[in-house]
Amino acid sequence: MPRASRQLEGTRVAERLEAAFPGVVTRSNDEWVEVVPARVIEALQWLRDDDELDAAQLSSLTAVDRHNHFEVVYHLQSLDRNHQIVVKALLTDHDTPALPSSYPVYRGALLQEDEVYDLFGIRFDGHPNLRRLFLWDGYLGHPLRKDFLQLEGRFPGLPQFPFEEKGVQVR
């Protein structure tokens, strides 16, 4: 079941997307649709222009580092039909990830792609002015990657909160 109340089921979206562009969908489940990174523009444009799915606005564009691949997550929403669609693109090249920029489809992706480039190092081809947004030009590395801090075999995260065993009830 999708989590948000107006989120469309990924399988339904995947069916229609696959019908329009065979081979563009790699996987889908309840919550999201995964597409081939190189063809993400086609998919987004079709989703935007389709009458029933009508993903008129890009709500959020972000990325997650999953150790051996990157996920670029697009949250789309339709204002007229009042539903949300989640599209993901998996990038397996961990050193120089790249995929087409969605600026031609959604102008609101302009600064969000800059941010993803800055913090993850994912290049967006076709972006008018891809630059580091928060950090300066000569900054080495991309901070939100899990291997950024090089902490001797351990990745950022909190395996165990020190006071966890002090009981379930808080008071």
Place this chain on the structure above:
Amino acid sequence: MRLRLPFDTQIDAPSRFPTGIRQVIARPPIPGLKLAFIVLNVIGLGLNVAIGFVVASGALDDEWYDFRDLGLAVGQLREGLDDRFDPAVSYVVTMLIGGVGILSLIGVILILLPWVERRLLARFQVRRGPNRVGPFGLLQPLADAFKLMQKETVVPRGADRFIYFLPPVLVFIPLMLVWGVVPWAPNMTYVDTNVGVLYLIAVGSLSTLAIFLAGWSSNNHYALLGAMRTVAMMISYEIPLSISLLAVVLLARSMQLSEIVAWQADHHAWFAFLMPFGLFTFFFSSTAELNRTPNDIAEAESEIVAGFHTEYSGMKAGLYLAVELGHAVATGAFVSTLFLGGWSMFGLEQWVPPYVILGVKIGLIYFVLVWLRSTLPRFRLDQLMAFAWKFLIPLSIIYVLVVAVEASIFARWDVPGLIPLAAYAVFNTALAWVLVRRWSGLMGYHPGSEPLRPVMATGVGGLRAARQLRGEA
């Protein structure tokens, strides 16, 4: 553990001086001060009323009717000196009197004015204003001056040094010069030239040059922008200013400021009633000359930091700020003199000293200036220029033509002065009303034609709903 500071800043400690009128009334700081204050005021009032009685009874004739008019005293002094010494001596003495007089006047104004401005501005903004430094915060301007004087003057690298140091001095000179022609009483003017109005226009435009030099020499884009804007604006607004003065001069038949005030006193008619549009033009153009909101685009703090005086620090910046305030009061003086009757108040000047009346009027105009500053947003430069060139100048020219015709009729018509003047007042006001409405309609200004409040929707939707709302609305 309390953080120890090198000095003890007690922010919440009550001020040692009384900070509000209630505190003073409840507990005067020095015993007997209240009583002395009341007694002195009663004596002063009584003295003035007594002098007024003597003057009104006609016991003192034209030659020396009122010793409160210091101009007569100075005239007597000069004659006395001329009788006994070389003419050069009386020249030097009167020069000294004049110089010291103007400087002390400006000095007092510049010491008091920042306090008045800040307290008044604060009152408009629902807060109190300076009330810590001295009783009621009266020593605040001195504290500011001292602070500015002890600051390091940072000269930007690349600034043209001579031209950089010149403008603060240069901008102070017109301020001093312009106070020379203000008539304080029937015989009390420092320099009573018979081209007073011309002198006013000429000297008033000197500050434009100083501001431009300041902006150019600072080697800073903000300053340059501010300087360009200032020059454009000041030059544009010189013209309506001069034209409205021209209307006044035509009716008063003299450029001498004391004559203009005497005309208003004799005919019991102020030019404000006779030509309201001229008053508005002069006042508005003065705010543009002064770089005060709503016309302070030259130093629009929210855009170009501080305009032409961005790069000035210390007392140089202090001089600019002081001069701006001083010019504001000078504008008050000129609006009062030219349009509001100067020292005359329909006969009250026999009882109350004329310079006090003029002082009150100057205070009122200054209050209006601060009122405008605190409440109105500012115009954009192109809107200002369009207003000057497309609105004020054509209407002022039409107005001058009308007033010229009226003046020539007034000179030839053999009727008690009040009748044609009343007619002129009514006619000019109506003309101003009609002209402004018609002309602004011509200029494309139609207030109230567009709805201002948003549409209230109860459902949500996207582009289709937006189109529906647009189609309906």
Place this chain on the structure above:
Amino acid sequence: MTTATDPYVLNIGPQHPSTHGVFRLRVVMDGERIQDVEMIVGYLHRSMEKLAEERTFTQNIPFTDRADYLAGMSNNLGYVLACELLSGVEVPERAQYLRVIFAELQRIASHAMANGQLVSDAGAWQTPLLYMWREREKILDLFEMTCGARLTTNYMRIGGVAFDPPPEFYPAVNQLLEELPDRIEEYYRLLIDNEIFLARTTGVGAITAEDAINGSLTGPMLRASGVPWDLRKAEPYCVYDRMEFDIPVGRHGDAHDRFTVRMEEVKQSVRIIRQALDEMPSGAHKTEIPLALRPEPGEAYARVEGPRGELGFYVVSDGGPAPYRFHVRAPSLINLSLLREMAIGASLPDAVVALGSIDIVVGEIDR
């Protein structure tokens, strides 16, 4: 000899009286016209998203306060909604009503600031700002009464709110609601047909509805452009589906429309708070959750209608006590996507007013 003009570069920022924080604009100008605009942000980047990966879900709530520091309650609310979506924690009804009340109070305070600084940018020397701040002071006093802090409130918790408001809260908020509609009407009438304000803001920074939707604008900017979209009605969270209120929608999408839309929203917020206060049941103000909540692996994207737009929180969990990925969808950053289109060709004062009408908070842009 031919005369030519050279464009010059003007640097507005990071310290500037009207860039609303440390925000830098490099403007290439030809005289008074802007030819190109470049935004340089990052002066307030505090790596909030990275730091959040090492702290538990509850420990991240104060971080969200500091993202959009002028709308702390809304930030908190969005984040705890995302965590509740992820972990399935139930929220008692009283807590939901309290959330609505505080979110709407925060909206009023934030809009008072936003509209005040817009008029200050247009040139009125902070006078309207200080007038609107009278109400904002009272609201911040209410916050302090309830949770101890005025700005960075840290009030929402996963499963409810942190504290129940004290008894003196209710008379104070009722008195505020008595005074507020008249005051809003007063500010509205003072400014809405002020000639100079109209001259400065109509037509400035206008964006059509199509551009607004495509450019991912949300919040008052989207509504001012004519699109009736409000997350409180579209995807109601907490108890907004039981509240009756309207959505103000503008016509042209210029700075004046954004100003009026925000003013009307304040009036609607007063309505919502009144209804919430009337209907609020008694009960618990939060459910107990473990000290270090460990949701199932998964992800959630929850959004609230913040004062600046759609404030979204994308939280990914891998089963541990800390989020695997924490992303704030910052409306201020995304509303700036169309700044270039708004500013190019305009004069500098217009660009400043347009930027002011977007109502940015740099803490949210940079995180």
